[in-house]
Amino acid sequence: MKISWKTLAVLGMAMLLLSGAGAAVTFISKGQQSAYETSVLSLEGEIATGREIFNANCSTCHGTEANGWIGPNLHAIKGRKSDLAIVRQVTTGQTPPMPKFDLDERQMADLLSYLKSI
Numbered sequence: 168m169k170i171s172w173k174t175l176a177v178l179g180m181a182m183l184l185l186s187g188a189g190a191a192v193t194f195i196s197k198g199q200q201s202a203y204e205t206s207v208l209s210l211e212g213e214i215a216t217g218r219e220i221f222n223a224n225c226s227t228c229h230g231t232e233a234n235g236w237i238g239p240n241l242h243a244i245k246g247r248k249s250d251l252a253i254v255r256q257v258t259t260g261q262t263p264p265m266p267k268f269d270l271d272e273r274q275m276a277d278l279l280s281y282l283k284s285i
């Protein structure tokens with residue numbers, strides 16, 4: 168069979184589309200840990216700074232002592248959720264009405280340390 172430029176172009180487009188779909192599937196799949204998450208989990212957070220971040224962003228819903236209000240009591244959260252699950256709870260916004268928070272790695276690590284300390 169004679170392969171024309173047109174055939175090649177169509178094949179090329181098809182391959183591009185397929186690899187795009189592959190990338191999308193990888194992105195959506197939950198098992199994958201993002202670079203952000205890996206970085207947060209590798210940092211040693213500061214509890215005191217985490218408490219300040221909590222008071223500024225979370226206490227309106229979870230209470231100043233994290234005893235619960237609109238959102239649940241967060242004491243002993245580390246017994247209920249993994250570190251990764253806590254990071255995702257805060258950064259992905261998958262449980263409305265809790266919003267998605269844009270914290271940098273260091274802030275998220277500090278917040279995580281605070282949450283694990285209460």
Ligand code: HEC
Nearest residue numbers: 224225228237238239244253256257262263264265266268
């Ligand atoms: C607008 C209110 C609101 C704010 C602000 C908020 N949350 Fe929440 N949060 C909720 C609600 C409601 C839930 C319960 C969601 C669900 O699981 O259905 C929740 C759930 C959680 C959970 C899971 C609790 C469990 O027992 O599984 C964690 C952890 C959490 N929030 C942490 C935070 C942190 C940290 C912040 C600040 C960065 C924050 N939240 C800010 C409302 C809020």
